[in-house]
Amino acid sequence: MDVPLAGSVKRERVTTMQFYSYRLQIRDGDWLHNAGRLYQQYIVDQYAKIEQNRLNYLKLNQATLCTDLYRDVLDALHAVNSNDVGHRIILPSSFAGGL
Numbered sequence: 001m002d003v004p005l006a007g008s009v010k011r012e013r014v015t016t017m018q019f020y021s022y023r024l025q026i027r028d029g030d031w032l033h034n035a036g037r038l039y040q041q042y043i044v045d046q047y048a049k050i051e052q053n054r055l056n057y058l059k060l061n062q063a064t065l066c067t068d069l070y071r072d073v074l075d076a077l078h079a080v081n082s083n084d085v086g087h088r089i090i091l092p093s094s095f096a097g098g099l
Contacts, residue, residue: 016053020046059089 014022024043026033033039058065 016046017050020050054095058091058095062089065090065092 023032024046032042035042
């Protein structure tokens with residue numbers, strides 16, 4: 001499927017969010033919007049997929065996101081028994097559910 005992007009930048013790949021944003025737009029002859037509850041489930045599934053991709057990105061790029069600057073979080077982790085704590089992943093404040 002050819003997904004047109006805004007602007008003049010030519011890309012070979014698009015993000016998951018860009019793809020499904022394009023896919024969910026109403027067009028003539030598109031059957032997807034007439035699927036009723038199945039269409040609603042499709043939207044929820046794709047939203048979950050996009051959120052999981054965002055979480056995976058944050059998990060795999062903790063070093064590049066400068067998470068060591070969160071000294072209060074590190075102090076709290078050291079105050080707790082280290083055997084009870086798993087791997088720490090810090091979410092940015094822009095992420096829903098982050099600090």
